[in-house]
Every structure is written in structure tokens, then in C-alpha cells.
Amino acid sequence: MSETIEKLLxxxxxxxxxxxxxxxxxxxxxxxxxVQKVVPExxxxxxxxxxxxGIGCSSRFPYYMETFGMHSIHGRATTIASGLKAAxxxxxxxxxxxxxxxxxxxxxxxxxxxxxxxxxxxxxFNNQIYGLTKGQxxxxxxxxxxxxxxxxxSIDHPFNPVALCLGADATFVARTxxxxxxxxxxxxxxxxxxxxxxxxxxxxxxxxxNDGAFFIYTDKETKPAETLFLEQxxxxxxxxxxxxxxxxxxxxxxxxxLNENTSANELxxxxxxxRVKAGLLSRFFDNPKKExxxxxxxxxxxxxxxxxxxxxxxxxVKSAIAKSGEGDLNKLLKGGNTWTIx
Amino acid sequence: xxTKTEIAKDITILFAGDSGDGIxxxxxxxxxxxxxxxxDLSTFPNFPAEIRAPQGTLAGVSGFQLRFSSNDIYTPGxxxxxxxxxxxxxxxxxxxxxxxxxxxxxxxxxxxxKNLSLAKYPADxxxxxxxxxxxxxxxxxxVTKLTKECxxxxxxxxxxxxxxxxxxxxxxxxxxxxxxxxxSIKYIEDKFxxxxxxxxxxxxxxxxxxxxxxxxxxxTTRFQVEKAKLETGxxxxxxxxxxxxxGLIAAAKKSRLNxxxxxxxxxxxxxxxxxxxxxxxxxxxxxxAEDEIAAVGSAIGASFGGALGVTASxxxxxxLKGEAIGLALMLELPLVIINIQRGGPSTGLPTKTEQSDxxxxxxxxxxxxxxxxxxxxxxxxxxxTIFEACRIAVEHMTPVFFLSDGYIANGSxxxxxxxxENLPSIKAVFAQPRNENDEKFMPYKRxxxxxxxxxxxxxxxxxHRVGGIEKEDVSGNISYxxxxxxxxxxxxxxxxxxxxxxxxxQKIDNGKEKGKLLIVGWGSTYGSIKAAxxxxxxxxxxxxxxxxxxxxxxxxxxxxxxxxxxxxxxPEMNNGQLVKVLRDKYLVPATGFNKIKGIPFSAAEIKxxxxxxxx
Numbered sequence: 001m002s003e004t005i006e007k008l009l010x011x012x013x014x015x016x017x018x019x020x021x022x023x024x025x026x027x028x029x030x031x032x033x034x035v036q037k038v039v040p041e042x043x044x045x046x047x048x049x050x051x052x053x054g055i056g057c058s059s060r061f062p063y064y065m066e067t068f069g070m071h072s073i074h075g076r077a078t079t080i081a082s083g084l085k086a087a088x089x090x091x092x093x094x095x096x097x098x099x100x101x102x103x104x105x106x107x108x109x110x111x112x113x114x115x116x117x118x119x120x121x122x123x124x125f126n127n128q129i130y131g132l133t134k135g136q137x138x139x140x141x142x143x144x145x146x147x148x149x150x151x152x153x154s155i156d157h158p159f160n161p162v163a164l165c166l167g168a169d170a171t172f173v174a175r176t177x178x179x180x181x182x183x184x185x186x187x188x189x190x191x192x193x194x195x196x197x198x199x200x201x202x203x204x205x206x207x208x209x210n211d212g213a214f215f216i217y218t219d220k221e222t223k224p225a226e227t228l229f230l231e232q233x234x235x236x237x238x239x240x241x242x243x244x245x246x247x248x249x250x251x252x253x254x255x256x257x258l259n260e261n262t263s264a265n266e267l268x269x270x271x272x273x274x275r276v277k278a279g280l281l282s283r284f285f286d287n288p289k290k291e292x293x294x295x296x297x298x299x300x301x302x303x304x305x306x307x308x309x310x311x312x313x314x315x316x317v318k319s320a321i322a323k324s325g326e327g328d329l330n331k332l333l334k335g336g337n338t339w340t341i342x
Numbered sequence: 343x344x345t346k347t348e349i350a351k352d353i354t355i356l357f358a359g360d361s362g363d364g365i366x367x368x369x370x371x372x373x374x375x376x377x378x379x380x381x382d383l384s385t386f387p388n389f390p391a392e393i394r395a396p397q398g399t400l401a402g403v404s405g406f407q408l409r410f411s412s413n414d415i416y417t418p419g420x421x422x423x424x425x426x427x428x429x430x431x432x433x434x435x436x437x438x439x440x441x442x443x444x445x446x447x448x449x450x451x452x453x454x455x456k457n458l459s460l461a462k463y464p465a466d467x468x469x470x471x472x473x474x475x476x477x478x479x480x481x482x483x484x485v486t487k488l489t490k491e492c493x494x495x496x497x498x499x500x501x502x503x504x505x506x507x508x509x510x511x512x513x514x515x516x517x518x519x520x521x522x523x524x525x526s527i528k529y530i531e532d533k534f535x536x537x538x539x540x541x542x543x544x545x546x547x548x549x550x551x552x553x554x555x556x557x558x559x560x561x562t563t564r565f566q567v568e569k570a571k572l573e574t575g576x577x578x579x580x581x582x583x584x585x586x587x588x589g590l591i592a593a594a595k596k597s598r599l600n601x602x603x604x605x606x607x608x609x610x611x612x613x614x615x616x617x618x619x620x621x622x623x624x625x626x627x628x629x630x631a632e633d634e635i636a637a638v639g640s641a642i643g644a645s646f647g648g649a650l651g652v653t654a655s656x657x658x659x660x661x662l663k664g665e666a667i668g669l670a671l672m673l674e675l676p677l678v679i680i681n682i683q684r685g686g687p688s689t690g691l692p693t694k695t696e697q698s699d700x701x702x703x704x705x706x707x708x709x710x711x712x713x714x715x716x717x718x719x720x721x722x723x724x725x726x727t728i729f730e731a732c733r734i735a736v737e738h739m740t741p742v743f744f745l746s747d748g749y750i751a752n753g754s755x756x757x758x759x760x761x762x763e764n765l766p767s768i769k770a771v772f773a774q775p776r777n778e779n780d781e782k783f784m785p786y787k788r789x790x791x792x793x794x795x796x797x798x799x800x801x802x803x804x805x806h807r808v809g810g811i812e813k814e815d816v817s818g819n820i821s822y823x824x825x826x827x828x829x830x831x832x833x834x835x836x837x838x839x840x841x842x843x844x845x846x847x848q849k850i851d852n853g854k855e856k857g858k859l860l861i862v863g864w865g866s867t868y869g870s871i872k873a874a875x876x877x878x879x880x881x882x883x884x885x886x887x888x889x890x891x892x893x894x895x896x897x898x899x900x901x902x903x904x905x906x907x908x909x910x911x912x913p914e915m916n917n918g919q920l921v922k923v924l925r926d927k928y929l930v931p932a933t934g935f936n937k938i939k940g941i942p943f944s945a946a947e948i949k950x951x952x953x954x955x956x957x
Binding site: 016018045046047048049050052062063065066067068069070071072073076078079080081082083084085086087088090091108109112313316317320321323324325326327329330332333334335336337338339340341342 | 374377378379380525569570571572573574575576577578579580588591592595600602604621622623624625626627629631632633635636637638639640641642643644645646647648649651665666668669673759760761762798799800801802803804805806807808809810811819820
């Protein structure tokens with residue numbers, strides 16, 4: 001991706017002539033804007049970028065990006081992106097998906113792309129609701145949620161997307177939110193830098209069917225106490241005035257007040273390469289209404305270097321050619337044993 | 343002792359035994375030697391669905407049928423001349439198909455009380471001992487004992503020794519048909535080159551079987567089947583699925599595209615995945631996906647990227663791919679979908695053959711979703727047909743179904759293979775890079791065939807979006823406009839119809855251009871119909887044969903042919919599918935002749951039908 005760009009591109013160069021058709025006030029607008037801002041900074045030629053989506057509100061995304069794009073079918077963007085990346089490893093491939101698309105109908109493909117580790121970026125817009133079909137509970141909706149299809153409250157236990165992806169041996173797992181543009185951009189850049197499948201969960205507000213689902217994490221009033229921003233090599237500190245920290249008592253995370261008696265040095269230091277700690281962090285998933293709950297982490301939970309599927313695939317082709325020579329079609333047509341009728 | 347050699351024109355032999363007896367291997371080896379000798383031949387392996395069904399039972403019987411001849415042949419034979427049985431179950435399952443006067447070679451060890459009981463023979467009944475096989479020539483050989491005797495000093499364990507039984511049988515059959523051991527010895531040497539002890543044991547048993555024919559005084563007749571007078575040229579033996587794999591690689595070469603094959607294992611299609619995976623030095627990328635949907639999705643992704651995207655499956659898997667095939671059709675990208683049909687519906691009969699997915703290929707998607715459909719007739723014809731499928735997909739930017747079935751996928755025949763130079767080239771038309779001042783790129787602008795250009799990522803100035811939502815013609819933007827939708831549905835249909843201008847006209851395979859009776863077939867029934875019609879014509883019946891390869895669009899002159907006959911019969915291994923299409927499209931009084939038993943038509947069945955109608 002280090003080719004020189006003939007002309008410096010700006011966010012404007014990534015806008016299309018299509019009217020954006022999300023509901024006014026949708027969190028998707030903010031994500032689109034940040035993606036359009038970040039992409040020109042990545043040093044990738046515009047024609048080498050492809051956005052692939054499935055079905056759902058978020059999956060309209062490719063229409064609004066002046067790159068190559070495919071708005072595919074429900075849950076399958078991951079499969080299409082896999083084939084594309086296998087055939088064309090040099091392309092920068094981005095998958096845009098939602099909680100229904102990725103975690104429900106496309107759940108199988110999600111875990112497999114993470115395991116196979118194609119070098120693509122997945123942006124999972126999580127709004128904890130089915131928006132396009134007008135308001136049914138999704139696989140990330142909380143228990144008891146009242147929706148059109150669950151008038152007495154949902155009896156489904158929700159997925160914890162970060163824990164699910166870690167369980168599938170993802171090599172990059174992060175969480176961010178639509179209402180924190182700076183954080184969103186930082187995470188997107190890190191996702192792009194990562195070689196392998198980068199999984200970015202983005203909390204996104206659906207102001208029509210699930211308004212305020214994440215306000216507790218995005219609202220100025222509550223954000224400091226309810227969110228925990230992960231920074232590599234830094235202690236886990238949160239709260240208004242940075243007055244609280246997380247300490248590990250064995251494997252149990254404990255919230256401590258930071259005062260003269262407790263210094264930051266005793267706190268849990270974030271290490272995004274530590275799989276065990278990432279697993280613990282992913283379980284900071286309490287219902288914020290519960291007493292003594294842990295804050296919700298944002299940032300990069302985990303990252304590791306593992307070979308990418310498309311690289312290994314190309315490598316095998318190369319080694320097969322090195323071993324047997326470039327395939328000779330006449331030899332293949334002829335096979336092992338022939339006879340002649342004269 | 344003197345043995346006489348009898349000249350035979352045409353022999354059908356069935357090797358049958360437990361699925362663990364190595365019957366398929368013995369059959370394949372005999373086939374290869376027969377092919378090298380220069381006979382025309384046709385094979386039909388038949389195995390149970392279970393990898394290791396309970397030993398000795400009827401469910402566990404595996405068979406390998408081979409017909410070889412000094413004449414042209416079209417089927418693996420209706421009835422056997424020789425039946426080789428490794429146990430009682432194998433005899434019981436296959437005796438019905440042995441010709442009167444036919445030869446039974448029975449491994450007596452497989453007829454002990456335990457095996458007889460497993461084969462469900464009544465207590466104290468042994469068919470080898472009770473004269474029930476009087477109509478046949480029965481040769482009893484204690485293969486197990488002779489093999490053990492031969493290898494007693496080999497140092498191998500009893501299990502390993504017993505495993506070479508099939509080589510004894512192979513050796514004996516090679517003797518019986520006056521064939522050389524060389525090719526089989528070469529095969530064993532290759533296969534066991536890392537294990538000289540096992541290699542020696544197999545060769546020794548093979549030779550023992552051969553010499554047993556010579557020295558045992560039981561066998562007084564050997565058979566000689568002379569070379570067939572096939573068209574001159576160089577031949578090899580080929581199986582249908584093998585031909586598909588080679589055809590895909592050839593099509594990729596001749597179109598200068600990279601081949602991407604996304605597949606999920608399923609019987610009877612998996613061998614294509616295996617064959618392609620062995621040929622990565624041709625630049626082939628194979629992807630074993632997590633499921634059928636991911637397999638087709640990955641092929642569409644690769645196609646979007648400019649590769650030749652191919653997926654393969656069988657009926658149940660194809661059902662899962664339906665939605666994605668609809669997407670490829672909306673995207674107007676090349677995609678080849680291979681369906682190696684098997685008995686259905688649902689899981690059906692996985693290891694048995696059927697032609698019951700024609701309507702699925704033609705209509706099995708939501709919305710108005712026409713795609714091209716093409717079917718192979720014989721094992722070697724799979725090569726030309728898959729090559730054609732790739733050509734149509736690339737040159738017409740459309741999904742194409744390639745239909746084969748378990749019968750020809752696993753069957754084999756001699757193939758006068760082409761050279762790379764003689765294969766036609768396939769022309770992919772890519773949209774060219776654009777500059778900033780050029781007019782805006784229109785992804786759905788079409789040529790005179792109504793085909794759009796392939797605009798692949800990485801091409802400057804072609805940034806555009808495609809998707810499954812209805813598009814506006816030319817621009818490709820989303821459109822809910824009523825007139826546009828109707829126009830696009832009609833355009834996509836016309837685009838497929840236009841392919842008819844780029845395929846050969848329908849030929850009459852055999853018989854006159856007009857007359858009393860026309861037999862219309864498609865796919866793997868070719869051999870049986872060919873043989874039956876040939877015989878009927880020789881006997882003076884007014885019958886002709888048409889075999890349709892291009893099932894959508896149909897050849898432009900097909901109607902004309904159909905209207906020239908008083909009666910039309912459509913034999914199919916299904917409950918009547920092509921017959922529906924013909925009646926619908928041409929309003930002809932075609933009637934079906936159907937067999938839905940998981941096994942192919944015999945030539946005799948079709949011949950009898952012809953006689954019944956014309957007598």
C-alpha cells in the first residue's frame with residue numbers, strides 16, 4: 001500500500017452522488033463521516049479500496065463511498081470479501097455489517113472469517129435492534145427487551161460480540177462508538193494497520209427503534225463513570241476526574257478508588273497482546289443498571305500476529321509451482337497413461 | 343494342461359465385495375490395463391453411502407462394473423458376463439443381473455456360515471452347494487487361503503495379508519482375459535514405494551493370482567477381446583469429475599483468468615475439489631468454505647475481483663446457494679455452478695444417480711432469475727461441457743449451471759483428448775481505466791449481446807457500486823422505478839436468450855430428420871439412448887435420437903426438429919422435468935419415460951419402450 005498517490009485525496013473524494021437514505025439523526029451518518037475522513041489518510045489508491053456489505057441499514061454504506069463496492073445479500077458479505085481477498089490480496093477490503101447481519105444470519109461466516117484470518121476490516125454497527133425491518137429484537141438486544149416481535153419482553157440471551165470474536169480466535173478485536181469521532185478514527189486506523197481480520201464493534205444509535213441504547217456510554221454526564229478507555233501499556237483508569245481504577249485480585253477485576261493509599265502502579269496495566277486479560281476484559285459486560293457493575297471498555301481488547309489466509313494460499317501456489325514447475329496444460333490433458341489407435 | 347482362448351467381442355464384468363475389500367481398486371486397475379490395450383470401455387462404480395458399512399451385509403456391498411469391447415460402446419452394460427464375488431452378500435445382491443451361462447468367480451472363504459447368515463441366506467443354505475446356480479459357470483476359489491499361503495513368509499500380519507486379496511483377484515482376471523501384469527505392477531511399485539515389504543507382498547499376490555489361472559486345472563478357457571476400432575488418435579481413460587477439473591483448468595488458461603474454486607465437501611462432487619487442490623501449480627486457488635453459501639459467496643467475490651469464480655456441489659448444496667446465484671445474476675458477473683446430481687429430495691440417495699435437479703437449475707431461485715444451463719452426456723463430455731460453461735459465463739457475464747450426475751461423475755471411458763493449442767480461446771472483456779476528464783463510468787452499459795463489461799477493483803476511474811437491489815439500466819444506481827424494473831427483468835431474460843446465437847444448433851444424434859418417433863434426452867442417459875436407438879434403427883424401426891446439451895437457452899432449431907415427429911418420448915431419471923419444459927415451450931405432445939431408482943436406464947429398457955410404441 002506504499003504506492004505514491006498522484007493527488008492527495010480528501011474526505012470529499014470519497015463522497016458519492018447518491019442521496020444518503022438513513023433516517024435523519026442515525027448514528028450511521030457519523031460513522032460514514034469518520035470513515036470518509038480516515039480513508040484518505042491511509043495512503044491507499046481509491047481504486048484499490050472495496051467496501052462489501054450484507055443487508056440491513058448499515059449495509060447501505062457502500063453506496064455512499066466513492067470506492068468499489070458491493071451491497072450483497074444478508075449475512076454473506078464476509079464470504080464475498082473472503083473470495084475477493086483470496087483472488088486479489090493487494091486490495092484493501094472493508095466489510096460493513098450490523099448486529100443482525102453479522103451475529104444472526106451471518107453468524108457462521110463471521111466466526112470462520114475470524115478463524116481463517118483474511119486481511120480485511122470488519123465494521124460491525126451494533127444498534128441492538130433490527131432497524132430495516134422496523135424494530136424487532138436482535139441477537140445483541142438485552143434480555144426482556146420489548147419490541148414488536150417481543151411484546152412481553154425478549155427471552156433471548158444476547159451475544160457478547162467481543163467475547164464471541166475472541167472465542168473464534170480473532171486476531172484483532174476492538175470496540176468504539178458513533179458519538180466519539182476521535183476514538184472511532186483512531187480505532188479505524190489501527191484496524192487498517194493490522195494484518196489479519198480486524199473486528200471493530202461500533203456502538204451505533206438507532207434513534208427511531210432503539211433510541212438511547214448506548215447513551216449511558218456516550219452522554220457527557222454518565223460517560224466518564226461508565227466507560228473505560230483502553231490504552232496500550234496504561235493502567236485501567238476511569239471515572240469523573242479519573243478517580244477510579246481496576247485492579248486484578250487473582251482473576252477477579254476489582255474497582256478501586258484512586259487516592260493517597262492506592263497508586264496507579266498497582267492497577268491492571270492494559271496489554272493488548274495478552275489473550276487471557278483480553279478474555280477478562282471482554283466480560284466487562286454487565287448491565288449498567290446493575291449495582292456495582294464494571295465500566296464498559298472501549299479500544300483495542302486484543303491483537304496478535306498470525307498468518308493471513310490469502311497469503312498462505314498464494315504461498316502454496318508458489319511452492320507448488322516451485323516444486324512441479326508451472327502447470328503444463330498439455331501434460332494435464334494427457335494424464336499418466338495413453339494409447340494410440342492408428 | 344491346455345487352455346483354449348475364446349474370442350469375445352464384448353464383456354461386462356462386475357467386481358463385487360465388501361466396501362473394505364478393495365474392489366474399486368481392483369476394478370480400476372483392470373480398467374486401466376484394458377484401456378491401454380485399446381478396447382473401448384465404460385465403467386460404473388457403485389458403492390454404499392457408509393464408508394464402512396457392516397462387513398458381510400447386503401448394505402455393505404460395493405461394486406465396480408466394467409464393460410469392454412472391440413466395438414464402439416455407449417454404456418457400462420445392462421447384464422454381466424462375469425461376476426466376481428468376494429462374499430455371499432455380493433452374490434445375492436448382484437446375481438439377478440448375471441446373464442444365463444455367465445461366469446461366477448466366488449471367493450469361497452466369503453461363503454462360510456457367518457457370511458451366509460449376514461447375507462440373510464436361510465440356515466444351512468449355501469448357494470455354492472445347492473445347485474441353485476446351475477444356469478451359470480461357477481468357479482470357486484479360496485482367495486483368502488491362497489493369499490495367506492502365498493504370503494506366509496512375508497513377515498506381514500494377518501490383517502495386512504488379507505488386505506492384498508484384491509490383488510489375487512486382479513491377477514486372476516488379468517490372466518482370464520489374456521492381459522499383461524506390467525501396468526498393475528507399475529502401479530503397485532508407485533503406490534507403495536515407501537513400503538517395500540507391502541509392495542513386494544502385493545506384487546507377489548498379484549502374480550500368484552495370475553499363475554493360479556495357469557496352473558490350476560479348473561480353468562480351461564481364457565478370453566480375448568480385440569482392440570476396438572475407435573477413431574484414430576491418442577487416448578486416455580477419464581472419469582467425469584476428473585474431466586470437470588481438467589476442463590476448468592483449461593478454461594482458465596484459455597481465458598487468461600485465474601481459477602478460483604470455492605466448495606464445501608459433498609458426495610458426489612468432492613472429487614473435483616480434490617483434483618483441483620492437487621493442481622495448484624496451475625495457479626488454481628481452491629477454498630474449502632465453511633458451508634455451501636460461503637462457497638458460492640467466495641466464488642462471487644473472486645469473480646468480482648476478476649477471477650474465474652466456480653463453485654461445485656450437489657442438489658442439497660445447490661439449494662443453499664440459490665440466493666447467492668440470484669445475486670450473481672443481478673451483479674451480471676461470471677459464475678459457474680457445478681451440480682453433480684444425486685438422488686433427492688433432501689438428503690435422498692447420496693451415492694446414487696438421478697437427473698432431478700434440472701428444474702432447480704432452471705427455476706430454483708426467487709424472482710425472475712434466468713441463468714444459462716448446460717449438461718454433460720458422458721464422462722469425457724464433461725470436459726467440453728464445463729469448458730463451454732466457462733465460456734458462456736465469461737463471454738456473457740452470467741451465472742451458468744453445469745449439470746452432471748453421479749453416474750458419469752464416477753464412470754469412466756476412453757477419451758481422445760485435445761491439445762491445448764486446439765482449444766478455442768475465451769474472451770473476457772474488461773472495462774478499461776479512465777481519467778478524471780472522461781465521462782462517468784456506466785457499469786450497466788451493454789453491448790449488442792446485452793452484456794456489460796467486467797469492471798474490476800484496482801482499475802483506475804471505475805469506482806462503482808453493485809448489489810442485489812434492482813438497478814437502473816446503464817448507470818447501475820438503485821432504482822425502484824416500476825418501468826425500469828420491468829425493463830431490467832426483460833433485459834436480463836433477453837440477455838440469456840441471446841446466448842442462443844452463440845451456441846451450436848441442435849443436431850440429430852442418430853436417425854432421420856423427420857419420422858414417427860423422436861427420443862429426446864439430456865445428460866447421462868446419452869449412452870443408453872444411443873445404444874437403444876442404434877439397435878432399433880438396425881432392426882428397421884423409424885426412430886431418431888436428439889440429445890440436448892444446451893438446456894437454457896435451448897438451441898434455436900429445436901422446435902423445428904420436434905415438430906417433425908409424430909411422437910416424442912423423453913426418457914429421464916426423474917419424474918418428468920425436461921418433458922415439462924418442452925411441452926411448455928413448444929406445445930408438443932411429448933411424453934415422459936421415467937426411471938427413478940437411483941440407477942441408470944439400461945439400453946434394453948429404452949429399446950423395449952421404442953418397440954412398444956412402434957410395434
